[in-house]
Amino acid sequence: MYRFWKQFCTVKQMSIRLQHIKDHILAANQCAEMSSPPYSPLTTHVLNTGRGIPAASMVISLHLRNHTAASWTLLRTGATNDDGRCPGLITREAFVPGVYKMRFETGRYWEALGETCFYPYVEIVFTITDAAQKFHVPLLLSRFSYSTYRGS
Amino acid sequence: MTTSKTGSLLTTHVLNTADGVPGARMALSLHRLDPQMALWNLVSKGTTDEDGQCSDLISRDEFTAGMYKLRFETRQYWESLCQSSFYPYIEIVFTITDLDQTFHLPLLLSRYSYSTYKGI
Numbered sequence: 001m002y003r004f005w006k007q008f009c010t011v012k013q014m015s016i017r018l019q020h021i022k023d024h025i026l027a028a029n030q031c032a033e034m035s036s037p038p039y040s041p042l043t044t045h046v047l048n049t050g051r052g053i054p055a056a057s058m059v060i061s062l063h064l065r066n067h068t069a070a071s072w073t074l075l076r077t078g079a080t081n082d083d084g085r086c087p088g089l090i091t092r093e094a095f096v097p098g099v100y101k102m103r104f105e106t107g108r109y110w111e112a113l114g115e116t117c118f119y120p121y122v123e124i125v126f127t128i129t130d131a132a133q134k135f136h137v138p139l140l141l142s143r144f145s146y147s148t149y150r151g152s
Numbered sequence: 153m154t155t156s157k158t159g160s161l162l163t164t165h166v167l168n169t170a171d172g173v174p175g176a177r178m179a180l181s182l183h184r185l186d187p188q189m190a191l192w193n194l195v196s197k198g199t200t201d202e203d204g205q206c207s208d209l210i211s212r213d214e215f216t217a218g219m220y221k222l223r224f225e226t227r228q229y230w231e232s233l234c235q236s237s238f239y240p241y242i243e244i245v246f247t248i249t250d251l252d253q254t255f256h257l258p259l260l261l262s263r264y265s266y267s268t269y270k271g272i
Contacts, residue, residue, distance in 0.1 A: 147267030150238045
């Protein structure tokens, strides 16, 4: 009887352990699905260099130059996430050669932090000739300076 | 760190960081926002000198509190060097609240990057 009970407990322990492993795998898959950002050939990353943190919750917008009308067409408005990024800016299909503008609402961002900023907004205008490439246009920002570069 | 020339209220200094030289002969312009009309009014035009500097962009009388924009014609500049640039132009928009200060807005530039800061 004791031997039977010992075997039963071992099988039950193994069963419980297997269920724990299954639960971990399921949770990992769910996290992977939830955290997969929509693909965009154009990305940005805003960093608050004044505080050494990602610039979260900054409103940004993407525009495409309309050459015939000499105006800008708004393509997308969004806000940076906790990591300072804004996934899904534009789809591969919509990303065509042209002149784009990315506008960052920097004044509002610093105001939300209880501070002023020398730059009420930052607009980065850039030319895309080869839309098959990936383009990363980050903004490194403090209250009195900023920089950007073309990454990939 | 570059600083403004003595006596000028608003100055700029363009540096070509890719070639390690001043950004000479770059066309630029200064604009002030008319908040009521929501329009940019041209204040002055200029060109950087051999040292990449441009001063006397605005007189004391014209210098009022408000929102300004410095526009740099970067595509023309790189084309004159037979090169292309990721940025067809660069506009730096800034707010002036304290008229007792002098403002120095440099532009450190390559074909694929740029930076700016508020100096004195």
